[in-house]
Amino acid sequence: MAINKPASWMEPRNPADNCHYLDVRDVIAKRIESGELEKGAHLPSERQMEAATLAARGTVRAALFQLEAEGLIYRKNRSGWYVAPPSVVYDPTRWEGFMSYVSAQGRAPLTEVLSTREISAPTAVAEIFSIAPNAPLYEIRRRRYIDGRAVLIEKIHVDPRLAPGVLEHNLDQSLTAVLRDHYGVTVIRNQVEMQPCALTQDASAALCIKSGLPGLLMRRISYDVSGRVVEYDIEHWRHDALKISVDIRIR
Amino acid sequence: MAINKPASWMEPRNPADNCHYLDVRDVIAKRIESGELEKGAHLPSERQMEAATLAARGTVRAALFQLEAEGLIYRKNRSGWYVAPPSVVYDPTRWEGFMSYVSAQGRAPLTEVLSTREISAPTAVAEIFSIAPNAPLYEIRRRRYIDGRAVLIEKIHVDPRLAPGVLEHNLDQSLTAVLRDHYGVTVIRNQVEMQPCALTQDASAALCIKSGLPGLLMRRISYDVSGRVVEYDIEHWRHDALKISVDIRIR
């Protein structure tokens, strides 16, 4: 089944820490790294591991949380623990959209529009767009998948003056492409910001994740040639879904 | 002292989740965000909070772990929980070293050399440098601080052929500057990679952090004009110490 060495894995530990849960962690980690447990594989249940490792369930869970923080495993709501697929590499300096860089890495991207509507700009957002508070603004909420796993939820704000009626278009694809092709709006500057966060209630619900789990918050502001803000995007990512990679040369 | 509303904070919760520990989290989070608990402030002890919140210690700890993952608080080994200072903004596209961008943000950077030695290149590292396995290589281990808090530990590899005797120099400063000023080696390309990780035994020990806590792994490869690898740097960061920000324009 998995994990059933009685207590033999107690010995080869580093004497520095005497943390049982890190032992359990190591056992599982090794099985994943060795490929014994394949990507996406379903781990045995916590109670099975409890019996197999002779550790209390709380200890087993501590180990699972640790592995989750490391991005090695993840959980589906109440269905179980799974081996995490490899993360996708993202280079913020490249002018590539989600669909593009995900498929370039041999993974299957998918975008789903959750909702579109016209709102009146909240103060904070209005400031970014340099428009009056409560001015009209489009809001698009989307969910994106990699290989069938929901990895991020995003809320995009667009200025209706730059792209009137954009909500009528098909938004399952690159929004930047739609803006370029239908409105002649070209993005020439991107401001990207990333930081760890806790997933908000709605984000975690949309990602089928337990509320409050750590995630990655990415904010992106896109500008056009004349310096106008075209798009303000707030993305909540699974923390284990991407890796950042930047390649820079002096010009 | 702090947190002593008997059970009044039970009401204003979102009815979706009935997670007690998120209630405790919210109370503490609010006190931090409102500024009632200042940056760097020492939180009451877990046992005090246990009594004050009427929740079991395990529940209190769950809340603390949550806040830690969010980067709002951190802990010193066995001394207690503290409010986390604001994170530092790092822009991988800028040609600025640690000392430079940290002080530019009004924070006090500090670098401490832990060890320097000559090693024979492990296979993986040798590949990066395009040298023979076991070829000589310099290894520098440093620890860096922001406002007195250790935030990262790094291991730098340097090719002795490019910078013979570099270990004799003062390495408390920017290594890139030393290479430039004393060896005429200029870095013109940087390859940076970031991903969440679990802090290794030695990293966590050096950072005075409980072993196994999540962190951020940053790898940097620096190239000179002729495409030679000048420097290979592996950095283990506290996950709450930095924020990534990139500003890109089409050329």
Added chain:
DNA sequence: GAAAAAATCTGGTTTACACCAGAAATATTT
């Protein structure tokens, strides 16, 4: 007053139960 020893406080870890709600599998009914 300074150094050393002792008591106390703090997080760190583990155990063992108990109960809940959603997911999944199974048995039942139509």
Added chain:
DNA sequence: AAATATTTCTGGTGTAAACCAGATTTTTTC
């Protein structure tokens, strides 16, 4: 065979109690 009800399984949460080892503070000793 398909739709439906039921049972079982899975993680999610909370409690209470112990014990450890390093940090810190207090007390004692010199």
